[in-house]
Amino acid sequence: MNGVEGYMYPNEITLYWSVLIVLYPYITGLVAGAFILASLERVFRVEAVKPTYRLALLTALAFLLVAPLPLVLHLGHPFRSPEMYFTPHSTSAMAMFGYVYMWYLMAVLVFEIWLDYRREIVLLSQSSTGLLRLIYKVMTLGSTNISPRSLAIDERVGWIVTLIGIPSAFLLHGYVGFIFGSIKANPWWSSPLMPVVFIFSAMVSGIAGVMLLYMGINKLRKQAIDMRCVDTIAMYMFYIYIIDFSLEMLDLVHRIYEANESFNSLNFMVHTKLYFSQIVLQICLGTITPLVLLFLTQVVKLPEIARKYMYVISGCLALIGVLAMRWNVVIGGQLFSKSFLGYTTYKMALATKEGLIVAIFLTLLPLLFLWVLVKLLPPWPEKSAPAPAAAD
């Protein structure tokens, strides 16, 4: 009956958190990860990753703009969502979303990008014409002073914003993990490790995402890929992935060894309904394979072309693995009965408000936003930017 095995409480048969709620932590994770990569250069002075700094910031912004869409679309009454700002419920983890999101968007990302691009924006507002000129004029926010002293202040303020941005990125995504980890009714979610695992997997996905974008865009622009940069990114991705994998395995081993009342039920689920997405996609293909590939690039001296291929493959696999992890958390957490006596099935719709088509659209939408942002604020060195006009 209805894809139910064993006994489910009758209200549990339908899943209320769909594929869109899988996308939400995935997208915010990409934001947080991309930002952490940007901060490597800015705060931790890892000069090698400089070529990706601006691209990482723009990627973070493009994904952050899309992040609330899956949440709002999944609501029964999307137009009531502003109530979360006006009348937030103090005991609800979810009520914080609006504030964390706004803080991160306005106080961190947009502010930092504006500071970083201010000189270019001012120059572009003088050299461009027509509608574009108007857009750049608005983007200057009336601040056209680009004297060396003023730019030095920008630099210092930007550094502080990035510094604040790191804990903010952790907050943004750790908090998403907390939304799941704090639900005591659900043993698949309820774990203090959840926010930490979310943060580290977010960093992996964000770093992988920016690395792939950097390599892909340079390929499209027929520019040489800075191997020192990509090697460094891959190294960070490898180390962070090790931490992420260790934490996930710790969680798994802990569950297996403790074997509390929910264990049999969850164990059965992992070996049946979640077998493909958890064991095959998330752990074997999405985690162990890229870890082995990245390990090889670290210990064996490989030619450039081989490293490139290995980075691309491990980056793609990491993105798939992290998406599978989000799926297993969100969907897996609703497949078993809280009576521990049965299982239901998730039937993804195709063309509904929460269907597959919308999900694919929302996954691709950030790339469209990124394209616009890159056109507006080119992240590459200035030689490809329009000739600068005289500055004051």
Next chain:
Amino acid sequence: MNITRRQMLILLPAAAVAWEAVLAGTPEASSNYKMSDHWWGMLIDIPKCIGCGNCVRACQTENDVPDGHFRTWVERYHRSDWPMTESGEVTANPLIVPEVISPDGGKEGFPVATDESGKYFFVPKMCNHCADSPCTQVCPVGATFISPDGVVLVDQTYCLGCAYCVQACPYGCRYIHPTKEVADKCTLCYHRITKGLTTACCEACPTGARQLVDLKDPKDPIHEFLKTHSVQVLKPQMATGAKLFYNDLDGSVR
């Protein structure tokens, strides 16, 4: 029809008496209901439940519950004897793995039990109206709340329909209403109990297996009952302060 003056003189007092009777059966207006005087809960007397499904039907009718969703439902547990192989090996623990069914929430009763072994019993379920309810804790806008008289309610004109509360309920008592697209659940027939009536499910139960209780009313028989019976709540480890008290609850029930 011709009514004479004499007939009228007889009919009028009779009609007045009848009208009085109608008024007496009508619950009093809620204006004199004081929330601070009550603290509602429910007693479920498991040995008395016969699994007829009257409560489920009454609830659905009274509260317009959509098909396939349940504000209350009845489960039938079958705790078998210890299963053993021919070589005498115990294969499962029926206390941990009972056999549970609830066809259409038990609305139309249950199929005849065929297995002679073990024991069968019915467990009516509904919102536990927890005093420390995890569902109200997580609502991002406070659309669901505990009323001062201890009932967990949802303001459906305010609910976003995010379903976080559905995830947070350990007992599976909430659902998203398919047409209203907001959280829906048992209201303990708040529209009735505030007018001096009992809930629809208690009213319809033929054996008195469900009893609305007011824990703030010193005259409520619940106090005596709690002293003299072995009463438990569901999933006590969840520490939700559940106010759905089960008499003679079997250890296999979850």
